[in-house]
Amino acid sequence: QKEVEQNSGPLSVPEGAIASLNCTYSDRVSQSFFWYRQYSGKSPELIMSIYSNGDKEDGRFTAQLNKASQYVSLLIRDSQPSDSATYLCAPREAAGNKLTFGGGTRVLVKP
């Protein structure tokens, strides 16, 4: 059973601060990793993907990957109230398109 672990939160951050979300996974052969954002009552939407060790930046989002430690993180800089949502970590299996989702971290950005 492949496992993906995330702190369920809520992670409460003041507006303008950095939100740091962590994810660990058990499948050593996972090569691709995705972060989805899900607003309450809505469907998930992809916000970041990362395939290589190191950092990947896209606007206010930075994904960090360490395959040796089986760890992937997401940083949200200059957090806005509109960033309040649940963030789902999803490694992709080595063969095929199947994703395994973590339970998600709920983020609350307070004005």
Next chain:
Amino acid sequence: NAGVTQTPKFQVLKTGQSMTLQCAQDMNHNSMYWYRQDPGMGLRLIYYSASEGTTDKGEVPNGYNVSRLNKREFSLRLESAAPSQTSVYFCASSEAGQNEQFFGPGTRLTVL
């Protein structure tokens, strides 16, 4: 383009009743998926279809059946609903070899 559509949006069933959840995508994607989402559990894969004419079990297939009717449509059937199947069901699609899965709006199912 509508993307991924699901019907119905809400459904209440009694234990033992059957129903089919419908999903359609207009993005010409080869792969389609059915997930269920329970509080604190993330998304769990029920069944998927890598391409038209093929279906495979995911993590939690018991109590469900699927049909890949054509490239556009992928339905999920509950033959005899149980309270444990109360959940939000999401359909998703992706292009083969591509990483992003696009999700439908979901069906909120309650089994009494």
